[in-house]
Amino acid sequence: MERIVIVGGGQAGASLAARLRAKGFDGAVTLLCAEPVPPYQRPPLSKAYLLGEMEEERLYLRPEKFYAEKDIELRLDCAVEAIDRAAGEVVTSRGRIPYDQLALCTGSAPRRLPQAIGGALGGVHVVRTLADVQALEPEVSPGRKALVVGGGYIGLEAAAVLIKSGLTVTLVEMADRILQRVASQETSAYFRALHEGHGVDLREGIGLERLLGERRVTGARLTDGSEVAADLVIVGAGIVPDTALAEAAGLALDNGIRTDTSGRTSDPKIWAAGDCASFPHGTGRMRLESVGNAIDQAECVADNMLGAERDYAAKPWFWSDQYDVKLQIAGLGTGHDRVVTRPGEGGAVSFWYYAGETLLALDAINDPRAYMVGKRLIESGKSPAPDVVADPETDLKALLRA
CATH class of the missing domain: 3.30.390.30 (FAD/NAD-linked reductase, C-terminal dimerisation domain)
Structure with missing residues (x-):
C-alpha cells in the first residue's frame, strides 16, 4: 500500500487527488490544506463572492463528503512546515506524515507592499484567499474611496468590482500601460477605455511612493508627486510561486519548482504541479498561472505517479471578467x-x-x-x-x- 501525500489544497492539489482515485490507485492519499476550508475556486472570490452573488459552499470544488467517499484523507488547517527527504516525511503543524511519493501543489502568493511604504497599515488588502476576501468584504461599501495598485488582471478585476459596489476608484500602474506584461497594446487600449468609461481614475506610468496614515491608510503619495485619498487599498501587483518548502528541502528551483517534462522534481520521489511548477516548454521553461494549467498538469502528474510516463503538453488558456x-x-x-x-x-x-x-x-x-x-x-x-x-x-x- 503506497502512500501519496499532496501538499496544497488548491485547484492542482484537489485535481491530483481526484485523478489518483479515478485512475484506480488504491493506496493511501492524504491532501494537506493550510486553510480551514476544503479546496475551493479562486476566480469567483474577488467577483461573484465579494459581490454577494455566490455563497461560500458554492466556491468549494467538491462537497466535503466527496473526499470521504473517495477515501482521500483531507486534513484542513494543517500547515506543512518542512520536508524531511531523508526520512520520507513531511513535518506539519500537527505532526509528521510519511510518504512514498510527495506532490507539491503549493501554488503562489500575492506580492505585498513593503512595510517601509505603509504596507502594514490597516485597510491594505491583497486578494488571494477566502480569508483575504472575507477581510475585505466589510470595507466595500458605497461612497468610499479605493486605491488599486497594479494594472494587471487582478487589479483591473478588483477595480471593476469596486465600481459596481459604488466606490470611487483610482488605479495606478507603474508601467507605461495596463496589462503591459501580458497583453498587446490593442487589448490594453480596449480595457483602458472600458474602465475609464465606468469612472475609474486610471493613471499609467505612475507608481506608488508610499501610503499615508498612522495606523490606518488615509491616502497615498504617488511617484509624480500627487496625492490621492483612500479609505482602502487593494494590492494587485501580481503573484510569485510559493517555493519556500521546496527551497528549504534543497530541491532545484527555476522561477518555480523545477520539474522535468513529467512533473518530477530533482528528487525522484517528489513531484510538482500548478502555479508553483516550472516545466520544459519549447527551447526553454515555462510556469503558468491559470486554472486550466493547474488541472491539466496535476492530472498529468497523477498519471505519472502511477507509472504513465507521459510528457505534459501545455495548452494555455485564461479568462477575465470585468463589468x-x-x-x-x-x-x-x-x-x-x-x-x-x-x-x-x-x-x-x-x-x-x-x-x-x-x-x-x-x-x-x-x-x-x-x-x-x-x-x-x-x-x-x-x-x-x-x-x-x-x-x-x-x-x-x-x-x-x-
Missing part, C-alpha cells in the same frame, strides 16, 4: 510582431497575435466563437493568413477545415 465583458485568451503571445484585429457582432472584438505568419495566441472579447476557433487552430498548429482572419466576412469555422 459585462468576458475576455477569453488562448495561447501565449510572447514574441509576437503583429496583432490583427477582427471585429465581431454587437461590439465584440478579437485580437490575433502573429509572429510572422504563425498564429501564436488570441484575445477574444465577448466573442466566444472567435475564442473557440482560435483555440482549436492554435492547438492544431494551423495558422490562417492574417488578412483572412481580419476580414469580417471570413467564416471562422471554415478555417478549421482548411
